[in-house]
Amino acid sequence: DVQLQASGGGLVQAGGSLRLSCAASGFTFDDYTIGWFRQAPGKEREGVSCINRSDGSTYYSDSVKGRFTISRDNAKNTVYLQMNSLKPEDTAVYYCGAEPFGSSEFCEEFRYYEIKYWGEGTQVTVSS
Numbered sequence: 001d002v003q004l005q006a007s008g009g010g011l012v013q014a015g016g017s018l019r020l021s022c023a024a025s026g027f028t029f030d031d032y033t034i035g036w037f038r039q040a041p042g043k044e045r046e047g048v049s050c051i052n053r054s055d056g057s058t059y060y061s062d063s064v065k066g067r068f069t070i071s072r073d074n075a076k077n078t079v080y081l082q083m084n085s086l087k088p089e090d091t092a093v094y095y096c097g098a099e100p101f102g103s104s105e106f107c108e109e110f111r112y113y114e115i116k117y118w119g120e121g122t123q124v125t126v127s128s
Contacts, residue, residue: 002026002117006096009122012086016126020081022096022119029077033099036070036081037112038092038124047110048094049081052102059107064090086126093121 008020022034035050049070050059058070069082079096097115099106106114 004096004098004117004119006094006119006122009094009124011125011127014086014088014126014128016086017082017084018086018124020083020094020096020122020124022079022081024077024079024098024117027098027117029098030074031100031102032116033102033106034070034072034079035097035099035107035110035112035115036079036094037097037110038090038094039121040092043092045112046092047112050107050110051079052104052107054102057104057107059110061110083124086124088126088128091124091126093123095119095121 003025005023033053036048039045051070051072067085072079096119098117099114100116
């Protein structure tokens, strides 16, 4: 069975850090670009970060650039999102998704509609 499991969320004070993990199974992980998205209550889904399957290029939304770092370990079928200097506005449910085409546009535009597999979300709450 295909599984994509996000974990690592929690409650943290502003300025703190968390590391999210997105663990995959049931499909060829190396063939997929992985994106992180988030959705806060009452707000639209937002692209956060992305790592390309082909060359490992990384992308970030302006709201997290310089604070978040995405990486992948293909040997472990896992993508990580290191989140530093967290702010209350980072509070949301974070989801990872796997995209099979490897297009740069997917990452550049956070084309969530191209996601083939979605993981269960993990809650991140940042207190002020």
